[in-house]
Amino acid sequence: VYLGADPLRPPQRINPGARYRAMEQFFAADGFRDAGAAMMTSTASVQVNLDAGPRSGWAQRVRLAHALGPTMIAIAANSPMLGGELSGWSSTRQRVWGQMDSARCGPALGASCDDPGTEWAHYALNAPVMLVNDPEAVAVTHYVPFIDWVDGRVLLGDRRPTISDLEYHLTTLFPPVRPRQWLEIRYLDSLPDAFWPAVVFTLVALLDDPAAAAVAAEAVEPVATAWDTAARVGLRDRRLYTAANTCVALAAERAPAELAEPMQRLARAVEQGRCPADDFCEQVSEHGAAPAVARLARGGL
Template sequence: MAEYAPLTRDQLIETISRGEKPADQWRVGAEHEKFGFDRSTLRRPAYEGTSGIKAMLDGLTRFGWAPVYEGDNVIALERKNAEGFTASISLEPGGQFELSGAPLLTMHDICDETGRHLMEVKQVADQIGLGFLGVGFDPMWKREDVPVMPKGRYNIMRAYMPTKGKLGLDMMLRTSTIQANLDFASEADMVAKFRTSLALQPIATALFANSPFIEGKPSGFLSARANVWTDTDPDRTGMLDFVFADGFGYERYVDYALDVPMYFAKRGDVYEDMSGQSFRAFIDGKVDALPGDRANIKDWADHLTTLFPEVRLKQYLEMRGADGGPWSRICALPALWTGIFYDAPSLAAAWDVCKDWDIADHERLRRDVTRLGLKAEVNGRSVRDVAVDMVAIAKDGLKNRNRLSAGMVDERGYLGELEEIADSGITPADRLLSLYHGDWQGDLSRLYRDFAY
């Protein structure tokens, strides 16, 4: 094997700092996952078969999506928009169907992209007998009922996860989320946005809480998805106390990432099992799985995708606190964070809301909102009151942005549902539980009938 110089700390930092962009180039990416189900049995679809996930992927190619292969299996689709930016459809371990949207300029663009995707999915799904549901945790099926998708990295993760926490396999197979990806201008801007969004991430979890059922019954959680992350893998999840410490920046995040044990390294089409091994040792060419082989910059980029904190830093910041939900809340999450991040007075106001919370507050709040939602408390205030402030700040930020649709309407309307949730103090999960105990009379099949896309 040819020798080459090992990666340096500066190179690792540079892969992140390269994401810096001036404010006039900032964009937003929206991602969402959803559960497929057989409309006759409500079971999760397998990969193969006439009503399977592969049939969904094949069917979507009629809309200009190009297949991405791993070996002989189609495991993703890609499509460029008119500006040349790429969106992708990918598979989570249990077949959760994910749209990773293109980086777009406005919430109007994001909601158009989301709507187009959901309509395309529905056209194909209707033809093959599938439906799709947006909730945060599989409401009915056990782990063993969920088919596993044929992606090499998932085999490695499925073997390693149970060694680190009790709920890692649930994370892989039974959770579904909405995410938003946002830009930063500089290291100082990244730090301000990281700290603010990490502190406020549990507030978003409460606003979007939409997973009160496990295996057909109320679970005691309003966000069973968020609870899963409290016992998945402490090495790579959580609230990252160091983000709030003096001196935090790119270098400190790189040190954290270096200390997170690896999952894999990809060589050709093969995922080599590196689970539990040190990326630092890999840089030095001292890992047993690939003796003499050294980590390259692509390995580093792959490794960064295996970190799962509540906010994740790559060449942008990923907001990771929300349960899956309906079309309207897919648009609401990027609107919430865009209003806060992309208007300087709003970012400062949001930090004022949470700047006095200490590390114990962060950790307690993260756990409390999984059960209590907007009824939880932090630093002497109810989460509902904080949520009201947070949505109002975001609304001001979107007003100041003044990005107008073709109908000359700004982006504030995408926060309407969140405003209603915060004002009422009633989470989406609370509403589902009221239906379950009321009109549905305990019949959870109504969730699939009434809330499918």
């Protein structure tokens, strides 16, 4: 998948599974019909899984994983179209996620993030229940925070939840950084092969290298919550541009030989204030959307 959102087809569920049918029903009842449909059927990302790291460094690591989000979104933005229309956003995929219920899809951890485990538990308990397995997935079409089910204020399926229900509930929460005994980072648009290795390496290097992490944390602090700005204008925002250049330069200094060329390509693009969405928009302008998609599928930029 070479783009973060389907540029041609309207959002429409194809998967016949009970879970996805129930999700569609839930989003319709919850007031997020259009965004839910687009999220499920028309968006794609590069998901990066990283070790949680030593317990003593959890808070700092999780805090940085969140703080890097807007800058990395601006670097990797690659979804300027959805359903046949230019959206006006560099990352329409992130825009779609921003339109979803923040109790389920917003950042899971507060800015301080002093205790990630406690904050994640609070987030999960207060998020509304989406589905109950009875035995197949059934949508919960009224607002029931999981804590209300636990406490017995509301009974779903005429019962209180089991451990299996809790585990399933956690699979229906979609924050940009999801703790799963490791960190599942979900905020990068899907990218062409020419870009994704360098983008992923940049993210990993900034989190795994202590010296790079310290500099990156300071660089991205001014834009640590600029999720919508990053999705809308990408590197055209001066603060995001500055943070992105610092971050990519840090990663480039640490790149292995086999990534030298991809990192140089990424560094040039970021220095020019360009993201992959800009390349795709130029192709669409010159050739049309369908030919531009075909070119991407053949490996062209």
